Amino acid sequence: MNFKGLHILITGGARGIGKATAIEFAKRGAIVGINYKSDDANALATKQLLSGTQHHLFKYDISIKEQQKELIDQFIHTYGTIDVLVNNAGISIPHALEEVSFDQWADAWTNTFQTNVFAAANLSYLAAQQMISSGGGRIINVSSRGSFRGEPTKPAYGASKAALNAMGQSLAKRLAPHQIYVGTVAPGFTETDMGAVTLTPIERENLLRESPFKRMAQPEEVAHAILFLASKEAAYCSGTIIDVNGASYLRS
Ligand SMILES: NC(=O)c1ccc[n+]([C@@H]2O[C@H](COP(=O)([O-])OP(=O)(O)OC[C@H]3O[C@@H](n4cnc5c(N)ncnc54)[C@H](OP(=O)(O)O)[C@@H]3O)[C@@H](O)[C@H]2O)c1
Structure with missing residues (x-):
């Protein structure tokens, strides 16, 4: 897979899965x-780990609509094009139903959807405008095994x-005539700060037992x-959801 000279925007690219993705893209010639x-x-520190030059940091809170627009505007101002967007x-x-107040419950739903769904939808909209005018692109969404098997303490x-999965499928159909390919990766339990911070030791042990x-x-x-779905070779995989969960949850 060769990404030489392509401009890749990775949201949450400084840590965990985003950081590893930035490193792998940069190794293959991308500008991240x-x-x-x-x-x-x-x-x-993450930027300094990337091979090559021209990589930039974009500090924007993507849960805020105005900052979503500023992020894409600033990215295009810096690079001219956006070839791949990784949401x-x-x-x-955590907001287990019997353990939280109504306000905590409602806030958890609002905040989660603002970052995980509305930001991805709006950034996809904004990036797609530019991709349409430049003749194509790729949008890759990072979903989760939890979209299929349920998340009892974080519904x-x-x-x-699950909304992100459905959004990716809808956009794959809608954007195909514009040569914009949309794919989704659904990881299972992955060794990042998110897992370390949000899981109790018992939850962690149970998750490992499932693997x-x-x-x-x-x-x-x-x-x-993520890189595979963003590659030229994966064009006809548009609309797919790839599980990366070590056979811990097999859907039919
Ligand atoms: N880890 C897992 O077990 C697991 C499993 C399945 C799916 N996933 C999914 O994989 C993706 C990456 O997870 P991860 O574990 O690598 O995450 P992580 O280690 O918690 O890192 C999150 C990154 O996202 C950034 N971020 C969070 N909210 C943001 C916002 N509003 N605006 C801009 N940046 C924001 C953080 O920036 P700052 O550091 O500056 O705050 C950080 O760079 C997520 O979508 C997650 O749901 C993870």
């Missing part, structure tokens, strides 16, 4: 724009990722699936 929300030192940034807020998270490999995914394993 790393979006992140708050952690400047970490974002700078990777996502949040996961908004599971629902948001026939008795381990979680490494971020690089998810990154490789």
